[in-house]
Amino acid sequence: MTPLAEAARVTRRFAHLVAVDDVDLHVAPREVVGLLGANGAGKTTLIRIMLGLLPPTDGSVRLFGRSPSRETRRRIGYVPQGLGLYDDLTPDENLAFARSVFGGEAGTLPATIRPYAGTLVGRLSLGVQRRVAFAQALAHRPDLLVLDEPTSGVDPLARARLWETIREAADAGAGALVTTHHMEEAEECDRLVVMADGRVVAEGTVAQIVGDTRVAVVHTDAWARAFEALEARGMSAALVGRTLRVPGVDPAEVARALGDVPAEVGEAGATLEERFLQLTLGERGGAAA
């Protein structure tokens, strides 16, 4: 199957900075790909290259099997983090405006947001605004969706509804590229691409990326003492409820560091976020060395 979007060995330099370093990325029809990375990892630059807004220094980008152009742009639906809606227009007016820019088919608001069609966007809740932005991005039936933190700031039910919309578009044959900082959102994707320092450092499903990474887990009634004890020995513990999780350290070593703090030390599989941090900080450590 021809990918909807494909970056092949793409590198982008800004003066001495290598923002994107030899990256391969593709999005196939019916696929939702999540792009993860800390600030400065190169995500935004890569997205701009993928959208055809910025030429790569090296490598090539193909959209729908062709070079990026005004034509390929019309086949993309883009929802930026700021949503790109006009606050002082109504949802209907926003859609009409987008239609006049993109041409093509007339977009309509889904039934659930029809009641808000005549209210100024600036007065709508963020959840409704996000649905309007989705409706606008989907109005011209794009083949590729590019979404930047698409469900940030909304409640879980609203988030589930927004993801239904993304999934419906994918089931109908579109592909989606989603950038996010939130693991809940990442876990909704079919496949993840993790970037650090401009490079792809991991790729696959959540299970594939987490793999068999383990973390030490400290169960204790005295978590505050345990936290300070570990800190004093240079072990960084993350507080989760009343347990402490210590990535990258052997449980026996953690137990030793705890000294006389009453605690039970075990082990558990890492979360996606823990694995992500390890990949990212590991990369940074490597770069600094």
Place this chain on the structure above:
Amino acid sequence: MSWGVRGMTVRFGDHTALEGVSLEVPAGRVTAVVGGDGAGKTTLLRCLVGALAPDDGEVRRPDARRIGYLSSTSGTYPDLTVEENLAFSATAYGISEAETRERAAAFLDRTGLTEARDRPAGNLSGGMRQKLGVIRAMLHRPELLVLDEPTTGIDPVSRADLWWLIARAASEGAAVVLATAYLDEAERASWVLALDDGRALAEGTPDRIAAAVPGTIRTSTARPSGDAARRSWRRGARWRTWSPDGAGDAASQGDPVRPDLHDAVTVAALARELERSDVGGEAA
């Protein structure tokens, strides 16, 4: 000491922002207030720190100088450098220069801000600015630390640093309250209050909230049909369907799952939505 609010109601004109909300925030505990935009999180936090007077209800909080507060809109002075921001707070809270210097240096170092010490806060990245805001709010060892969406839009590396600061403040004995729109983050707190439309949807430890889901949640690969469609939502590649009475559309709609906090809060919101649409339906 334990701080908190009881039976709190806040109205803005004819809009009820909070209705009869209660929350205990004991020392040394991290409490998460979770909900979407407009749920009432900020209103609750503002009442808790004394920035807003409730129309009804009780608020218990320490003296203003024993409170640390990071609002969702600002927490730093953009024209002052990182160090000046911290020195300014220290003066305002009457902390000794020596202690400020030592404590600030340790926090800046631990969160990767040392090299940015002399940069104006306005030139920092979002994550750095937010870390500075939290450090400022906790520098004077407050008894109550209130953080309004400290991690929204912040990348995971900075978020890990922010959570280190949060844990540190709690380990020093502060009652920490933070607002978030993300349930995986709320799950890290030891106590959660879920708000929806100004009312409490659920409250307790994340485990207890999850265990208290009424009825049954089932998971299936296909979208449920009929009446069940109204009670279903998509999570990842699969569908989840909630049956309030447990049985109902049982066998045909997939396998039962053990709910987590995410399911519990979704179900609570769904129940509210169904209730509203049923009432609306009867009224029409």
